Each structure stands twice: as structure tokens, then as C-alpha cells.
Amino acid sequence: MQTQTEIRAMLALRGLTPKHRFGQNFLVDHNHLRKFVTASGVGAGSLVLEIGPGTGTLSEAILESGAQVIACELDRDLAAMLRETLMPKYAAQMELIEGDCLDGKHAINPHVLRALGGRPFTLVANLPYQIASPLMAMLACETPHCLGQFVTIQRDVADRLLASPKSGEYGPLTISIGACAQVELLATLPPGCFWPPPKVTSAMIAIRPRAIPFIEANIVARQAFSVFLQRVFSKRRKQLGSILGREHAWPCEITPMQRPEELTVQQLLALWKVHPA
Numbered sequence: 001m002q003t004q005t006e007i008r009a010m011l012a013l014r015g016l017t018p019k020h021r022f023g024q025n026f027l028v029d030h031n032h033l034r035k036f037v038t039a040s041g042v043g044a045g046s047l048v049l050e051i052g053p054g055t056g057t058l059s060e061a062i063l064e065s066g067a068q069v070i071a072c073e074l075d076r077d078l079a080a081m082l083r084e085t086l087m088p089k090y091a092a093q094m095e096l097i098e099g100d101c102l103d104g105k106h107a108i109n110p111h112v113l114r115a116l117g118g119r120p121f122t123l124v125a126n127l128p129y130q131i132a133s134p135l136m137a138m139l140a141c142e143t144p145h146c147l148g149q150f151v152t153i154q155r156d157v158a159d160r161l162l163a164s165p166k167s168g169e170y171g172p173l174t175i176s177i178g179a180c181a182q183v184e185l186l187a188t189l190p191p192g193c194f195w196p197p198p199k200v201t202s203a204m205i206a207i208r209p210r211a212i213p214f215i216e217a218n219i220v221a222r223q224a225f226s227v228f229l230q231r232v233f234s235k236r237r238k239q240l241g242s243i244l245g246r247e248h249a250w251p252c253e254i255t256p257m258q259r260p261e262e263l264t265v266q267q268l269l270a271l272w273k274v275h276p277a
Contacts, residue, residue: 001061019075040148048070053096060086071097072098097109102131127153129198137173146209151207155203185203214269224272
């Protein structure tokens with residue numbers, strides 16, 4: 001695996017430096033890299049989607065497991081470097097897509113979807129922080145053939161995913177993903193695990209699909225539920241009766257005096273079904 005010194009040298013040789021606008025903080029802690037790949041359970045016969053491979057440190061660790069990798073890199077300079085340094089060695093295992101992994105805010109790049117071809121896959125990625133939330137939600141709730149997500153993200157985003165009712169971090173992101181998947185904290189990563197070190201602490205998490213999701217995994221249902229969550233959580237400290245009106249049915253022992261932040265994922269789903277608009 002690449003060391004920090006080697007990454008610096010590879011970039012300097014090509015006149016490159018990490019680009020802040022792309023969220024380029026490369027994971028260089030080898031212990032966490034090994035833990036990352038081991039926790040994901042990928043190996044020979046696995047198909048892995050990696051977003052933001054950067055210089056290829058994590059990519060190589062995944063490839064060494066025997067997995068096939070589809071990598072999507074937005075930075076054309078790093079994409080060119082990967083074609084030169086990593087892909088010749090793993091030509092039979094790796095496909096590189098140059099471009100954004102997202103198509104707007106609410107869809108995955110069709111080039112990525114075509115490369116996946118409807119096959120079961122696992123996301124293993126040191127995610128650029130600015131795309132983490134929408135990407136994780138789409139893969140958890142709209143992509144049934146995603147077997148799981150093993151990602152590094154900002155610790156504050158991880159805290160939102162892991163939050164419980166009545167906590168300040170509990171909100172639409174917690175509930176949207178929690179309706180479809182279970183989230184586990186694997187490790188906390190201090191800034192020194194990355195180069196250049198970010199200004200925030202990071203977290204390595206696993207997002208695994210529920211055997212029986214609380215909500216059907218399709219775009220229409222997820223987006224309708226998301227609109228409902230934004231509506232009620234925009235007034236999270238107000239009572240539900242003042243947000244939704246008191247004249248409707250109140251399922252699952254919910255009362256109009258309760259607040260949105262007090263309800264579980266299942267209760268909010270039940271409430272949405274009788275208050276869909």
C-alpha cells in the first residue's frame with residue numbers, strides 16, 4: 001500500500017497537489033485501510049464500487065483481495081495517474097469511470113449504473129464528504145442490488161446516522177437511511193489518518209440493508225417520505241398536531257402532542273402513510 005511519502009512523490013512528479021474543492025484527503029493509515037477491506041468482507045468474486053479512488057491506495061488494497069473494482073474519479077488528473085500507475089497491473093480487475101458519480105442531486109451517474117449492470121455490489125470508499133449523504137441515501141433506499149456500504153465520512157454525519165430519537169442529531173437523514181438499513185460505527189479516525197489532514201474527525205461506518213426494509217426500496221416512495229420528513233422536521237420542536245392538523249387519525253400510539261424528534265422510524269413511517277401530503 002502507498003505511504004504518505006510515496007503519495008506526495010507521485011503527485012509532485014506530475015506537478016499535482018491535493019485539491020480542496022474535491023475533498024481530497026487521502027487515507028494513509030495502513031491499519032485502518034486493512035480494517036476497512038476486512039470489515040467489508042469483499043474478496044474473489046465480489047464486485048466493488050469505489051467513489052473517489054484518488055491515488056489508488058484503498059483501490060489496491062481491495063484489488064489485492066481478488067475483488068473486481070469499478071472506480072469513479074472526478075479529478076481528471078488523478079484519473080490519468082491511475083491509468084498510468086494502477087490499471088496496468090490490474091487491467092483484468094479494474095474499470096475506471098472519469099466523472100461525477102452523481103447525476104445531479106438525486107440520481108447516480110448512468111455510466112456508473114451501466115458499468116454495474118444490475119449486478120450485486122458493495123460500496124467501499126473514502127467518500128468525498130460533500131457527496132456522502134445523498135449517495136449513501138440513494139444506495140441504501142433506491143438500489144436493491146447494493147449489498148452494503150463501507151465508507152469513511154465526517155464524524156458528525158456518522159453521528160446523525162447513528163442518532164436515537166430525542167437527540168439533537170436525530171433527523172431526516174437518520175430516518176431515511178434507518179428505514180432501509182442498519183448503521184454500525186466501525187472506527188473513529190483522527191485527522192492524522194489522512195493526508196493532508198482534514199479539519200474534522202472522521203468515522204468508518206458500515207451500512208447494511210435490512211433483511212425486511214421498513215419502506216419499499218424505490219425512488220417514488222423514498223422521495224415522498226423524504227418530503228414528509230422535511231416538512232415535519234422543519235418544525236421539529238413543534239407538536240405534531242400543529243404541523244399536520246389534529247383532525248386526522250394518529251397511528252401507533254402517536255398523539256398530536258408529541259414532537260417529530262420523539263418518534264421512531266417505524267412511527268414516522270406509519271404517520272406518513274396517513275398524512276402523505
